[in-house]
Amino acid sequence: MTPQLEIQLIAAVTAAACALVGAFLVLRKTAMLSDAISHAILPGIVLAYFQTENLNSPLLLIAAAGAGVLTVGAIEALGQTRLVKQDAAIALVFPALFSIGVVLISRFASGVHLDTDAVLLGDPAFSWIERLTVGGRDLGPQSLWLMGAVLLVVAAFIALFYKELKISTFDAALAGALGLAPAAVHYALMSLVSVVAVGAFDVVGSILVVALMIAPPAAAWLLTDRLPVLLGLSVGLGVASAVSGYWLARLFDVSISGAMAVMAGVLFTAAFAFAPDRGLVAQARRRARQRIAFAERMLLVHLLHHEHTPEADRECRVSHLQEHLHWAPAFASRAVRAAERGGAVRRSGDQLALTDTGRESARRAMVE
């Protein structure tokens, strides 16, 4: 494999793992905990790194999972004192832990693999360099094996505890009543988020991992109502962000992880605007359709009202609608066309007449 392909593969596997855990964060409305965890695991990573001198060591994963669970516990304990609100507790705990990590790095680790820029950004460009060799045989980049294992653990966890995850996400009270231990599920999920964040750490850093965790599942949620589809779409969108981000970065010679986050944002924006049912465009079109449908009914009622009256000749003209119903000419002709298409109105020149169907629906509209 060429380094190019390896980098894309590492990025794609990372994005997939992020999207899977992120989907549950988004659905549980705890998305910002991903931000908190990805920052707060830094001291755990730094201390474990001082021990092992290797960013791909499994010890880092364990230390980070511990740090992540501790962080979430600290946030909840602080919130339970009622002295600060839950969101303020998040905003107090993770900057403090992150600061400790940064101070540790800049005091004791300057110059080695772990510097303060790498913490923020990671860099997929170098992720393929450290190789996994067994008996002199090159088995591929360490990062790829690490992230592959993380992805496998995440997928296995979701498959095994799918029912528990699903019920505790959508109805925590029911999960508790059924004895599904929502609190245990919560903390298990949080330690998975920590493990993924550490695994993704040297690929995308601690801020951009949030983009890969939140943006693809949020976009997917605008596209579907079904959890399995949502998980699949999240992974698809995450991988698409990773690969397209890689090529965007190559094209302009910029930060790969930054470009991946930008692409995740672009895909989310696309879903926000064009999602078939919930997108801005679909919303606008639905409103426009409703407006025309309402105008059509108003037109029918208007015609019914003036039918067979002395002033019918004057009232039942297209040109009169602008005056009587305050419709712009273009809007009036659209409403008339819609009514004609529905077979409710016959038009001869400027003159409008109700058909039998039209009369019937006008009467129905007035009863309603």
Added chain:
Amino acid sequence: MIELDYTLRTVALGAAVLGLSSGSLGAFAVLRGQSLLGDAISHAALPGVALAFLLTASKAPLVLVVGAGLAGWVGTLCVSAVVERSRVPYDAALGIVLSVFFGLGMVFLTYIQSQPDASQAGLDTFLFGQAAALVGRDVVTMAVLGAVALVAMLVFWKEFKILLFDPDFAASQGFPVRALDVGLTTLLVIAIVIGLQTVGVVLMSALIVAPAAAARQWTDRLWGVVALAGFFGALSGASGALLSATGARVPTGPTIVLVATLVVGASLLLAPRRGLVAAWARGIRNRRVLRVAGTLEDLYTLALAHEDVHYPHPAATLQTMTARPEAVGPTLDRLQRQGLVEPRDDAWALTARGLAEARRLARTRADEHDAVRLGTEAGGSTP
């Protein structure tokens, strides 16, 4: 008095100014439950800094700050657009804006670095902040912007206060709630961009939340929280910046954040009424008072069952009447010191004063019981 040289004085002054404005304006954000909005705004500001530099090739503080402010403001607009027009929840919208804008900022920064004639050195201090790089003109810019924001806060004090505590009432009284909301958010954006160069985009949010969270523990009044948050912010800013500028190789942002966190920790523990220590002491005192009253009443109950009310009863009998038998001994000692009981024949008897006190307690208890019963009946009969 330690003599500060000119650079250190500049640094301390600048950090104090930014702490003052972010602390006091942050108080509004925290009280409105928008603690994490500051995080999104500060990260969203990064592409604005880079873009301002790309477009103007200038590193003048005002240019970069305006760029940062515009980008941060656009970020808040994106958050509210996503929340209002889709089912994506608030915190997911914050997370998306925060990380995507930051990613865009990194793309711009690396693009600038790849340009051959780049004189971009200094832009990356916006990540973690570097107080040591502050010069006089930076501090002047910060002070002017901070003063503008604080004056605006004071001018619209009443409006912001009512927006904070009861937005529905504000709307019903004809206050332009939407405009006030945008105005207050704009002031928050200003407070954040003032600090970006010194604290960095990554940790600026802590300086919004921490001083306010600390100040809230000491007072219940809005002006008290705002003023104290400003003071705590200035204190953390100045001392953190000095620590970082004098100590080697420690970035400023984390140092300031750690100082601010210490202030929060101390406030949570030591604040007179809300503090954890005070609450703990209160709990002990309350439990002790209840135990004393309980044992006295138990002794009174025994006394009533006997023809002589002053007949002594053994502690072991009292121990069978309470959930915490091991506390009966110390409680009796306490009652004896208060002159309410006296030991006689290896047992305990009510004194005359003890009898009076026990009767008073029993009466109060009966009154409370009546009040509760009446209250339930009254509650039951009203719809």
